[in-house]
Amino acid sequence: MFNRYFQEELDNLxxxxxxxxxxxxxxxxxLSGRSSDPDVxxxxxxxxxLTALLRQxxxxxxPEIIHEL
Structure with a gap:
């Protein structure tokens, strides 16, 4: 499940x-294609x-947030 979030975020970036x-x-x-810099x-x-963790x-x-409202 987390892999889907991660891949979506990476594709979005x-x-x-x-x-x-x-x-x-x-x-x-x-900016074209994959970076030649592995640090980037x-x-x-x-x-x-980090964004995938937040989205997940x-x-x-x-549901818990909505229930409290």
Whole structure:
């Protein structure tokens, strides 16, 4: 279940990078495809991991939040 959240977040970050490169063509060569810098890849994976944890927690606790209202 968590893998789905993680992959969705990672795909979303890559899509946003593509949109950013279209809006800023001068930076496009640095943003196209997979990064050649493994540290940048790990940073994106870390952000995707933390965001996926947050999304999973929100989805798991949503019924409890609504019940309290």
């Amino acid at each position: 890559k899509d946003l990078g593509g949109e950013f490169s279209k809006a800023h063509p001068a930076l496009a060569p640095m 890849d790990r940073l994106l994976e870390g952000v995707a991991f 927690k929100l989805d798991d606790e949503f």
